[in-house]
Amino acid sequence: MVVVARNNGKQTPKDIDQDFIEPKRRLRAKNLAVAGVLAGLALMFYLVAIVKMSGG
Amino acid sequence: MAETAYHLERSNGSQFVDTELADYLKLLKPRVMSLVVFSGLTGLLLAPGTLHPILAIVAVLCIAVGSGAAGAINMWYDRDIDAVMERTKLRPIPNGRIAPGDALGFGIVLAVGSVAIMGLTVSIPAALILTVAILFYVFVYTIWLKRRTPQNIVIGGAAGAFPPMIGWAAVTGSISLESVVLFALIFFWTPPHFWSLALYRARDYEKAGVPMLPVVAGKRETKRQIIIYTLLLLPLAVAPSLLGVTGWLYGISSLILGLLFLAAAVSVWLDDTERASRRMFTFSIIYLFLLFTLMIVDGSTVFGA
Numbered sequence: 041m042v043v044v045a046r047n048n049g050k051q052t053p054k055d056i057d058q059d060f061i062e063p064k065r066r067l068r069a070k071n072l073a074v075a076g077v078l079a080g081l082a083l084m085f086y087l088v089a090i091v092k093m094s095g096g
Numbered sequence: 097m098a099e100t101a102y103h104l105e106r107s108n109g110s111q112f113v114d115t116e117l118a119d120y121l122k123l124l125k126p127r128v129m130s131l132v133v134f135s136g137l138t139g140l141l142l143a144p145g146t147l148h149p150i151l152a153i154v155a156v157l158c159i160a161v162g163s164g165a166a167g168a169i170n171m172w173y174d175r176d177i178d179a180v181m182e183r184t185k186l187r188p189i190p191n192g193r194i195a196p197g198d199a200l201g202f203g204i205v206l207a208v209g210s211v212a213i214m215g216l217t218v219s220i221p222a223a224l225i226l227t228v229a230i231l232f233y234v235f236v237y238t239i240w241l242k243r244r245t246p247q248n249i250v251i252g253g254a255a256g257a258f259p260p261m262i263g264w265a266a267v268t269g270s271i272s273l274e275s276v277v278l279f280a281l282i283f284f285w286t287p288p289h290f291w292s293l294a295l296y297r298a299r300d301y302e303k304a305g306v307p308m309l310p311v312v313a314g315k316r317e318t319k320r321q322i323i324i325y326t327l328l329l330l331p332l333a334v335a336p337s338l339l340g341v342t343g344w345l346y347g348i349s350s351l352i353l354g355l356l357f358l359a360a361a362v363s364v365w366l367d368d369t370e371r372a373s374r375r376m377f378t379f380s381i382i383y384l385f386l387l388f389t390l391m392i393v394d395g396s397t398v399f400g401a
Contacts, residue, residue: 069117088150
């Protein structure tokens, strides 16, 4: 995705909004990804613990 | 890829490039990872004994992440030559989408994490072999051999040959002749695979100063070596059937596939255009996938063999 300034090189109010909204959105996506990985690890250790306790 | 980079061009003309999560995934070399995972899974399924499905999934995940970690550290170290080569100049580090230090940190965290989880949950021997594979790829292949000798991918190829051994050790907790044969199979497959690529990328490697065999010894010698390694591979590919790991379905199929691989190598020898080497490179990947698929179908107890 590419956002470029139009209007003879000047940013429109919409472009300026994008400048602030997009990085926020992307940071949120990254945080969600990290949270997902951590939740996945927790679930994995939980399942492994159950397997080990049942003698697997 | 450049088109996935997120560019925000500011009114003052400065440009910053934001990092996509996809760029971090690219650091893991997903295409290499798929072959590594598949060969690791093959070792796991062929090994005598049983492993709980949850632990098997964890083992395969650790192999995948460990392989990706080694790939990320490799991209960190090779960022200078990656920027020069056509094939690699769009990778996340030379393209400026990921800072070198971030890639190194990412790789180290994943490497340590994958080994620790493998050791804590699956098996210590499997974790040890995974450690050796990662260290071998980073220190022996990437840092030591790659820029020094045309035998770089011959010796360095061992790093990519470890996954079936890791899978095997995850189930049995040991190394056996059968797992060594699986290791040898990938070890002898690697040179014809990479040299067929190097044949039509020779200029790229030369520009980057990487002494691949076609650059140092010429195309004729490379083609001769490809045939030698393909011949050595032929009996090795049949060996799992002789050792009783698989049945004769695999034995006969691997012989046919081996002869086709040899035919591809001979056509590279005879054909001076790059078309034959491109075909050989593609076929080498299909060959290994088919070989391991046949091993699983004919040798794994999962399918009642």
